[in-house]
Amino acid sequence: MGEQYSQIDFAERRRIQDMHDAKMPVTAIAAALGRHRSTIHRELRRNFYHDPFRDRWGKEYKGYFCTSAQKYARDRRARRRLKLALKPALRDHVIAKLHEGWSPQQIAGRLKLDASDGATVSHETIYRFIYGPDGRTLNLYALLAVARRRRRKRMVRKPRNSPIPAERSIANRPAEVETRQSFGHWECDLV
Secondary structure, X not given: OOOOXXXXXXXXXXXXXXXXXXXXXXXXXXXXXXXOHHHHHHHHHHOEEEEEXXXXXXXXXXXXXXXXXXXXHHHHHHHOOOHHHHOHHHHHHHHXXXXXXXXXXXXXXXHHHHOOOOOOOOHHHHHHHHXXXXXXXXXXXXXXXXXXXXXXXXXXXXXXXXXXXXXXXXXXXXXXXXXXXXXXXXXXXXX
């Protein structure tokens, strides 16, 4: 879980277009870019350009083009809106439950159990709403158990270092330890 995902940028889309035009297989494109093959498949499927009109010779104009792919991705990102912004009844219900002292996890869990019309929302969406522009104007962050004005970024957990360094081996003990003349170097079984 230590890997960080980054979205495909225009330079990578240009390389995908060049390799796709050269008829390289998707696995080779993925290996060249250091991405998973499903990421490249998804990119080609989502952003494939197809012009319904034919040119004067009857040929269709279609393919993967980095400029149109970048435009499609930018448009999709601009259209993305929170479910709470699209459904005012759900938004009002979430705000009411926050005022009653419920946590976003409790609200999401109860909605999942009670929703007969499919009006569910994840706790992440509720948090994004609270810390988004709509929630900030209503000071919804103050209703959380830990009221933070800004949301803390998630940190990737770092592996803890061993209390015993790797370079300290039992084979590298001094010779005086073998005689057991000084206290502290004795071995015993305490069980």
